[in-house]
Amino acid sequence: MNSKDQKKHIHTLNEHLQIHFDQSWVGEIESRFESNGPWDDWTLYQLAYESENTKLVKDFDELQCLNQLSNLEPMPHQISTAKKVLTGMRGRAILADEVGLGKTIEAGLILKEYLIRNLVKKVLILVPASLVLQWVRELNQKFNIPAVAQKKAYMWDQYDIIVASVDTAKRNPHRDIVLDKEYDMLIVDEAHKLKNKKTTNYQFINSVKKKYCLLLTATPIQNDLKELYNLITILKPGQLGGDSQFKTNYVVDKRIPKNENQLKDELSNIMIRNRRSDGHLDLTKRNVKNIPLTLSDEEFDLYQSVTDFVRKRAQESEGISHLFSLITLQREVCSSRDAVFITLVNLFKKTSEDSPVRAMIWELVDKIKKINSHTKAKNSLDLIQQINDKVIIFTEYRATQEYLLKFLKEHQIIAVPYRGGMNRGKKDWMMDLFRKRAQVMVATEAGGEGINLQFCNHVINYDLPWNPMRVEQRIGRVHRLGQKNDVHIYNLSTKGTIEEHILHLLHEKINLFESVIGGLDLILERLEKKSSIEKNLYKIILESQDEGEIRTKLNRLGDSFTKVKGEIYNHQIIDHPETEVNP
Amino acid sequence: MNKQQVDQFVMRYLESKQCHIIEKGSDHVVVQLSPEADRELTNRHYYWNFVERTGASPETMRLTFVFDMEKYEQAKAKNKEKENKMNTDTILGRYLGITPLAGPQRTIQQDMTFGSIKLEQLFQVVQQKGKYINLYEVPSETSVSESTAYMSWLGVNFKVEFTSDLKRSEIHSLGICLSTGEIQTDFHHTALQMKLTTKMPPNTHIRPTISLERAVSELQKYIIQKVKVVDQKWALDAHDRLNEEILRIQTYYKDLIAAAEEEDKQEVEGLFENRLQEIKRQYEPKIQVSVINCGFFSLLCDDH
Numbered sequence: 039m040n041s042k043d044q045k046k047h048i049h050t051l052n053e054h055l056q057i058h059f060d061q062s063w064v065g066e067i068e069s070r071f072e073s074n075g076p077w078d079d080w081t082l083y084q085l086a087y088e089s090e091n092t093k094l095v096k097d098f099d100e101l102q103c104l105n106q107l108s109n110l111e112p113m114p115h116q117i118s119t120a121k122k123v124l125t126g127m128r129g130r131a132i133l134a135d136e137v138g139l140g141k142t143i144e145a146g147l148i149l150k151e152y153l154i155r156n157l158v159k160k161v162l163i164l165v166p167a168s169l170v171l172q173w174v175r176e177l178n179q180k181f182n183i184p185a186v187a188q189k190k191a192y193m194w195d196q197y198d199i200i201v202a203s204v205d206t207a208k209r210n211p212h213r214d215i216v217l218d219k220e221y222d223m224l225i226v227d228e229a230h231k232l233k234n235k236k237t238t239n240y241q242f243i244n245s246v247k248k249k250y251c252l253l254l255t256a257t258p259i260q261n262d263l264k265e266l267y268n269l270i271t272i273l274k275p276g277q278l279g280g281d282s283q284f285k286t287n288y289v290v291d292k293r294i295p296k297n298e299n300q301l302k303d304e305l306s307n308i309m310i311r312n313r314r315s316d317g318h319l320d321l322t323k324r325n326v327k328n329i330p331l332t333l334s335d336e337e338f339d340l341y342q343s344v345t346d347f348v349r350k351r352a353q354e355s356e357g358i359s360h361l362f363s364l365i366t367l368q369r370e371v372c373s374s375r376d377a378v379f380i381t382l383v384n385l386f387k388k389t390s391e392d393s394p395v396r397a398m399i400w401e402l403v404d405k406i407k408k409i410n411s412h413t414k415a416k417n418s419l420d421l422i423q424q425i426n427d428k429v430i431i432f433t434e435y436r437a438t439q440e441y442l443l444k445f446l447k448e449h450q451i452i453a454v455p456y457r458g459g460m461n462r463g464k465k466d467w468m469m470d471l472f473r474k475r476a477q478v479m480v481a482t483e484a485g486g487e488g489i490n491l492q493f494c495n496h497v498i499n500y501d502l503p504w505n506p507m508r509v510e511q512r513i514g515r516v517h518r519l520g521q522k523n524d525v526h527i528y529n530l531s532t533k534g535t536i537e538e539h540i541l542h543l544l545h546e547k548i549n550l551f552e553s554v555i556g557g558l559d560l561i562l563e564r565l566e567k568k569s570s571i572e573k574n575l576y577k578i579i580l581e582s583q584d585e586g587e588i589r590t591k592l593n594r595l596g597d598s599f600t601k602v603k604g605e606i607y608n609h610q611i612i613d614h615p616e617t618e619v620n621p
Numbered sequence: 622m623n624k625q626q627v628d629q630f631v632m633r634y635l636e637s638k639q640c641h642i643i644e645k646g647s648d649h650v651v652v653q654l655s656p657e658a659d660r661e662l663t664n665r666h667y668y669w670n671f672v673e674r675t676g677a678s679p680e681t682m683r684l685t686f687v688f689d690m691e692k693y694e695q696a697k698a699k700n701k702e703k704e705n706k707m708n709t710d711t712i713l714g715r716y717l718g719i720t721p722l723a724g725p726q727r728t729i730q731q732d733m734t735f736g737s738i739k740l741e742q743l744f745q746v747v748q749q750k751g752k753y754i755n756l757y758e759v760p761s762e763t764s765v766s767e768s769t770a771y772m773s774w775l776g777v778n779f780k781v782e783f784t785s786d787l788k789r790s791e792i793h794s795l796g797i798c799l800s801t802g803e804i805q806t807d808f809h810h811t812a813l814q815m816k817l818t819t820k821m822p823p824n825t826h827i828r829p830t831i832s833l834e835r836a837v838s839e840l841q842k843y844i845i846q847k848v849k850v851v852d853q854k855w856a857l858d859a860h861d862r863l864n865e866e867i868l869r870i871q872t873y874y875k876d877l878i879a880a881a882e883e884e885d886k887q888e889v890e891g892l893f894e895n896r897l898q899e900i901k902r903q904y905e906p907k908i909q910v911s912v913i914n915c916g917f918f919s920l921l922c923d924d925h
Contacts, residue, residue: 049845055856057845057908064837067753067915071833075755080817081637082751083914085630087778087809089744090913091792092622092735094780098787098855106736108690128786128862129903155788182738220902247895249786249903274866275896276873 095155099125103150110180112147113519115312116140120147122310129250130273132229132309134257137559138518139312141254142173145225146181152250153183158222160198161185162246165227167203171462173227174201191215204231208242221248229253232272233265244272257559262292270308278304314554322495323524324517326551328541329421331413331532337375340405341535344371344378347398352580362576370435372537373501374414374442375406377435382406414530415445418498421528422451422478428494430472430479432512434501442480442500452476458483492520499529502540504572506550510558513551527551536579539588543575547596561603571595622735624648624688631686631733634658634743643683648693651728654681661746662739686733754916756817757825770922773799773829775836776808778913779844783851785859785906793844796918797836799829804843812918827919841910848908856906863904870896 047059070077095102101121104112112120116139123131123144129152133141152158163185165173170187177185177199186193188202194215204226207216224246226232232240232253251273267284270277278284278301290296314321333341348364367385370377386399422429433439439455446453454468454476472479473493494516503509517525529545531537544550555561562571574595582588622630632650635642638658644651654662659681660669672679687693731739757771774796782790796808805811831839874893881889 047841049841051845051849051908052853054860055853055906055908057848057910059841060909060911061837063752063912063915064833067917068833070753071755071917077755077819077916078751078753078914079637080754080756080819081633082747083754083916084751084813085634085637085747086751086914087792087794088630089747090778090780092626093744094792095788095790098783098789103736108732108734108736125787128866156782157784157786157788182736182741184738220899245892245895247899249899274869276869280873280876282876 093154101147101151102154103147106154107150107181109182110143112143113140116144116147119144119310119312120151123148123252124151127308127310129223130252130308132253132255132269132273134255134309134311136311136313137256138514139314140519141256142176142227143180145227145252145254146177146183148250148252149177149223149225150181150183152223158250160219160221161200161223161225162207162216162219162221162248163199163201163225163227164204164207164243165201166231167205169227170201170203177201188212194219204239204243208238213242217242217245217247219247221246223250223252224248225252225254226272227254229269230255230257230265233262233268235268235271240268240272257557257563263289263295264292274308277308321517321519321554322521324513324527324552325524326527326529326545328529328531328545329417330538331417331530333413333532333534334409334411336405336409337411337413338534340375340378340402340409341368341371341532343402343405344368347402348580350398351395361580362573365576365579368536368579369501370437372532372535373433373435374412374438375409376437376441379403379406380437412441412445414500414532415442417530418442418500419446419449419451421498422446425496425526427496428472428477428479429496429498430481430491430494430516431498431500432481434482434503436482438500439480439482446478446480451478453478453480455479456481456483490518490520491516492518492522495521495523495525497525497527499527501537502529502531502544504540504575506544506548506571507558507562509544509550510554517554536588539579539585539592540575542589543592543596547593548599555603557603557606560606561599564606565599565602624734627733627735627740628688631688631740631743634747646693646696648689648696649685649687651683651685653683656681661750662742683728685728685730686739687730688733690732690734748913752914754819754914756812756819756916757821757919758921759816759818760822760921771825771827771919772801772922773827774805774808774918774920775799775833775840775915776812776918777840777915778809779840780911780913781844781848782909782911783855783906784909785855786862786903787855787859789855792913793847795840795843797831797840799831799836802831802836802839804839815920817918821919825919844910859904859906863900863906866900866904867897870900 047061049057049059051057099121101117101124103120104117119133119135123129123133129148133144135141135144149158149161163173174185174187177183183199185199185201186197188194188200188206191211193200194212202212206212224243226243232243234240235244253269253273255269267278267281279287288296288301295301344367348368351364352361367378367381370381382399382402386396386403389395389399418431431442433442436457439457443453443455452475454471456465456468456472456479460468468479469491472491479491479494497513497516499509499512503512513525513527529541529551531541549555565571575592578588578591578595582591628650632642632645635650635652635658638655638661640655640658641653642650643653656679659665659679662684663682665682669679671677731737733740733743776794776796779793779795780790781793782788794807794809796805796811797803798805870893874889874896878886878889878893
C-alpha cells in the first residue's frame with residue numbers, strides 16, 4: 039500500500055488501460071476520526087449520493103442534456119446533429135447549417151452534453167466582437183451554462199467558460215495566456231473568416247490546445263476549395279491528406295472539385311450541413327404584392343427636379359465616387375420629403391457660400407415646402423388599416439421613420455420605433471411593446487441579432503435596400519422558425535422613379551421575394567468580386583443616358599446573377615440546387 | 622430528476638438546515654433561509670464577511686424556489702386577478718380610488734429545475750457538506766441490557782468513470798467490516814434501512830482490527846476485480862480511434878516538417894507535439910475512481 043500522502047493511486051489493468059484511484063479522501067476521514075469529528079450530516083450525505091446518482095451517465099452514447107433544458111425545445115435536426123458530433127465525429131466538427139437553422143443551438147447542445155458528462159471543463163468560445171454578448175446570453179438563458187464575456191486578462195484564469203472576441207484574444211497579454219492553457223473545448227463562430235492560413239487569426243486559432251472543437255459557419259465553401267481545406271486542417275489535419283495530395287486528389291480548378299463523391303464522403307465525416315430544403319424547416323409561404331403608387335404632381339415635380347440636379351452635378355464633376363451620395367438624394371425623395379430635406383440641408387452646409395449650387399438647393403427646398411400630401415404615407419395607412427393586424431414597416435432612412443411615427447400617431451395607430459443605434463435593453467423593450475401593445479413597428483434596421491418577430495406576418499417595404507442580402511434579412515425577421523402563418527410582403531414603389539427599376543431587378547430578375555435563395559451570400563460574394571452590387575447599381579444609374587439604358591443594364595446585371603447562381607449550384611459539393619435555375 | 626424529485630430534494634435540504642418555510646405550493650416554496658443555508662446558497666461572501674467582522678446580527682434572504690416556472694407564473698397571474706377583484710371593493714378603493722398594495726413581500730425567484738444553475742449549486746453544496754459521517758445503529762428498546770456489541774464498518778460510495786473521448790460511469794457502494802474484512806455491496810441502501818444516530822450509545826465497545834489503510838486497499842482490490850470483468854470493448858475501440866488519429870496527424874506533419882524551412886522547423890514540430898498531446902488527452906482510455914462520500918458505520922453485531 040502506498041503512503042496516504044500520495045493522492046493518486048494508479049493500477050495497470052492491461053497494456054491499454056489504467057485505473058486511477060483518487061486517494062485524497064483517505065487522509066481526510068482519518069484525521070476526522072483521530073480528532074473525533076467534525077462529522078457531516080446524514081441527510082446531506084444521502085442528498086450527495088442522490089445528486090451524484092441522478093447525474094450518473096449510464097450510457098456512452100445517449101444524450102443526457104435533453105431532460106436538463108427547461109428553457110429550450112431543440113428541433114429534431116439539432117438533436118440529431120448533436121448526437122452525430124458526439125459519437126460519429128468524436129467531438130470535432132464543422133457545423134455548417136444554412137442561416138436560421140440554429141447552429142448556435144447545436145453548439146450549445148453539444149457543449150452542454152460534454153459539460154454534463156464532465157468531459158469538458160475549460161471552454162474557449164471565439165466569436166466576432168459584436169456577437170460576444172449574444173453568445174453569453176444564449177448560453178446562460180437557454181442552456182444554463184455559466185459562460186462569461188472576457189473583459190479583463192485575469193478572467194482567463196478565473197472562469198472556466200469564456201466567450202471572447204478573436205481580435206482581442208489573439209493579442210497580448212491575452213495571446214500568451216490563452217496559448218498556454220489546455221482547453222477541453224474550442225468553439226469558433228463565423229469560422230469562414232479563417233479561410234486564409236497566413237492570417238494571424240488563423241495561426242492563433244490553429245495553435246490553441248483543445249480536445250473537442252466546433253467550427254461554425256454558414257458558408258463553408260466560398261471561392262476556393264483551398265479555403266475549406268484550411269478550415270479542416272484546424273480540426274483534423276490530414277483528413278484530406280497532405281497539401282499536395284489534396285490538390286492532386288480533389289482539385290481541378292480552385293472552384294471545381296475532382297472525385298466529387300469521394301470528397302463528399304470525406305466531408306461528411308467532419309461537416310454537418312442542414313439545409314432548409316431538407317425539410318428541417320417547414321417555413322410558411324410568402325405572398326408578395328407590389329404596390330405601384332402614382333405620385334402627386336408636386337411630388338413628381340420634386341422627384342424630377344432632384345433627378346435633374348443629380349444629373350447636372352454628375353456631368354460637372356470629375357470623380358464618380360463622391361457622386362454616389364447624390365444618388366442617395368434620388369432614393370430619399372422616393373422615400374419621404376423629410377429624408378431628402380435633411381440631406382439637402384447638409385449638402386447646403388457643405389457647399390461654399392459663393393457657389394451657385396446653393397441657389398439650386400434652395401430651389402429644391404422650396405419645392406419640398408410646397409408639398410402637403412404624402413402619397414406613400416397615405417397608402418401605407420390605408421394598407422395598415424386594411425390588414426388590421428400587426429405590421430412591420432421597414433425604411434432605409436431615419437427621417438422617414440420619424441415622419442411615419444408622427445403620421446401614424448396622428449391617425450391613432452400605435453407604432454414603435456426600432457433602430458440599430460438603440461441599446462440592447464431598449465431594443466428588447468420595443469419588441470415587447472410591439473408584441474403586447476402596438477400594431478406597427480417602424481424599423482430602420484433588419485440585420486443584427488435578436489430581432490425575432492414571428493408573431494407578426496405582414497412586412498411593408500416602404501423603400502428597398504439595394505443590397506439583396508439586406509432585403510432577405512428584413513423578410514427573415516418574420517419569415518423564420520416559429521412563424522405559424524403565411525407571410526405577406528408589400529413592396530411600395532413609386533411609378534416612374536428609380537424605385538421601379540430596382541424593384542424590377544430584385545423581384546423579376548433576381549426573384550428575391552418569393553422564396554429563400556439558397557446560398558445568396560455565396561452568389562453575392564462571387565458577383566461582387568470587383569465591386570459591391572450597390573456600387574454597380576449606383577454606377578448604372580449615374581452613367582445611363584435614359585430610362586431605357588438603365589433598364590438594359592439592370593437586366594444584364596440580373597442575368598449575371600442568374601449565371602453565377604447556376605455555376606454555384608452546379609459545382610457545389612455541399613449545396614444542391616433547391617430550385618431549378620431558369621433564366 | 623423530475624419535478625417531484627427536485628421538490629423533495631430541496632425540501633429535505635431546507636429542513637436539515639433548519640430553514641423557515643413560509644409558503645409551500647405544488648410548484649414552489651417560499652423560504653426564509655437559515656444563516657448556514659444563506660452562506661451556502663446566496664453567494665454573498667462580502668456580506669457574511671461583514672457580519673463576521675462587525676458582529677452584526679445577520680439578515681438572511683427570503684427566496685422563492687420554483688419547480689415549474691410556467692405553472693407557477695400562471696397560478697400567480699390568476700391570484701393577482703382575484704386579488705384585484707377583491708381590492709376594488711376596499712373602502713379606500715371605493716372612496717379614494719386607490720388600493721393599497723397588500724401583496725406578499727416580494728422575494729427573489731429562482732428556477733429550481735433539473736439542469737438549472739441553482740440546483741447545480743445545491744448539488745455542489747451537498748456534495749461538499751455531506752462527505753464524511755460517523756453513525757451508530759440505535760439498539761432496539763428490548764436489548765438495552767448490559768453491554769451491546771458493535772461492529773465497525775467503513776462505507777464508501779465510489780464513482781467509477783470509464784473515460785475516453787466518450788464517457789460512462791457507475792456508482793459502487795461498498796462497505797467493509799473493520800473486524801472481519803467482509804465486503805458488502807450496495808452498502809448505502811443497507812444503511813438507509815437502519816435506524817442510525819450520531820450519538821454513541823452507552824456501553825458501546827468497538828474493536829476494529831483492520832487498519833484504515835488495509836481496508837482501503839481491500840476495497841480497491843475489490844473494484845479492480847469488478848472492473849476487470851466489465852466488457853473492455855469500449856477501451857479497445859478508444860485505442861483504435863486514438864491510433865487512427867495519431868497516424869493521420871503523423872502523416873500530415875511528416876510532410877510538413879520535411880518541407881519546412883530550417884528556421885520554421887522547430888515551430889512546426891512544436892505544433893505537431895501539441896496536436897499529439899491533445900489527441901492523447903482526448904482519446905486515451907482510462908478508468909477513474911473517485912469517492913462521492915464515505916463514513917464509519919457502527920452496526921450491531923447480531924444483524925450481521
